[in-house]
Amino acid sequence: MSESPARVAIVTGAARGIGAATALRLAADGFAVAVLDLDEASTADTVQAVEAAGGRALGVGADVGDAEQVQAAVDRIAAELGPPVVLVNNAGVTRDNMLFKMTDADWDLVMHVHLRGSFLMARACQKYMVDAKWGRVVNLSSTSALGNRGQANYATAKAGLQGFTKTLAIELGKFGVTANAIAPGFIQTEMTKATAERIGRDWDEYVAERAAAIPVARAGTPEDIAHTVSFFVSEGAGFVSGQVVYVAGGPRT
Numbered sequence: 001m002s003e004s005p006a007r008v009a010i011v012t013g014a015a016r017g018i019g020a021a022t023a024l025r026l027a028a029d030g031f032a033v034a035v036l037d038l039d040e041a042s043t044a045d046t047v048q049a050v051e052a053a054g055g056r057a058l059g060v061g062a063d064v065g066d067a068e069q070v071q072a073a074v075d076r077i078a079a080e081l082g083p084p085v086v087l088v089n090n091a092g093v094t095r096d097n098m099l100f101k102m103t104d105a106d107w108d109l110v111m112h113v114h115l116r117g118s119f120l121m122a123r124a125c126q127k128y129m130v131d132a133k134w135g136r137v138v139n140l141s142s143t144s145a146l147g148n149r150g151q152a153n154y155a156t157a158k159a160g161l162q163g164f165t166k167t168l169a170i171e172l173g174k175f176g177v178t179a180n181a182i183a184p185g186f187i188q189t190e191m192t193k194a195t196a197e198r199i200g201r202d203w204d205e206y207v208a209e210r211a212a213a214i215p216v217a218r219a220g221t222p223e224d225i226a227h228t229v230s231f232f233v234s235e236g237a238g239f240v241s242g243q244v245v246y247v248a249g250g251p252r253t
């Protein structure tokens with residue numbers, strides 16, 4: 001009996017951080033993984049790590065907020081790996097500033113990547129999920145969705161993604177497609193390192209201070225988030241849809 005081909009997952013922003021850990025985890029779970037990031041060359045490390053662990057990966061360059069690039073990327077993934085039935089909208093940027101100092105460009109870029117990006121990716125992938133009568137969408141929200149000083153743009157985008165998630169769950173449920181969101185708390189990645197640098201803090205001290213305010217008494221890791229993605233995309237999670245799980249070491253940190 002021949003084995004059926006692996007289901008295909010796309011992870012955006014997978015060159016590093018949470019996206020890279022998620023790509024590795026989904027490959028270990030048996031998915032063929034499209035490692036998508038702004039620049040194809042930047043995906044090489046993640047692709048190699050997946051392959052070294054015995055998985056299958058394809059590196060793809062695209063700006064998730066650009067409709068033409070998204071369509072070309074998804075067409076290529078479908079042709080080279082197979083129909084994408086799992087989508088993890090993880091690509092992200094921050095452009096933090098207090099409201100009075102926030103520029104139009106800071107606002108627009110954050111909306112472009114998180115909201116327009118997740119919308120374009122989901123729209124391009126949904127037909128493959130509907131055709132397969134099976135699919136999983138996971139959107140990366142944040143505890144910042146509850147409000148966070150200096151992040152009017154990012155908090156708005158991350159709250160918006162929760163509404164987007166719930167709407168996809170309602171529209172796509174009858175096709176066997178679930179949509180859920182993960183709202184991470186403080187996770188050690190390049191994104192949070194850049195925040196520490198911007199506010200002039202020593203990284204180790206900053207991590208220790210953040211960890212001290214977290215009920216489980218540690219900072220999060222990309223693998224903590226990848227584990228939750230793995231649950232949402234699993235076969236057994238088909239009755240879990242439209243949910244937001246805060247993965248923050250406590251209820252709201």
Ligand SMILES: NC(=O)c1ccc[n+]([C@@H]2O[C@H](COP(=O)([O-])OP(=O)(O)OC[C@H]3O[C@@H](n4cnc5c(N)ncnc54)[C@H](O)[C@@H]3O)[C@@H](O)[C@H]2O)c1
Nearest residue numbers: 013017018038063064090091092142184186187189190191
């Ligand atoms: N690190 C945290 O504490 C934290 C907390 C809550 C939510 N998140 C969210 O988790 C996700 C991953 O965060 P991370 O900490 O791993 O960030 P990161 O900065 O380490 O990685 C983000 C990746 O997204 C890519 N990217 C940015 N713009 C893109 C675009 N237009 N098209 C394609 N790729 C693009 C970047 O090149 C980068 O590789 C983001 O959505 C972030 O907002 C992170």
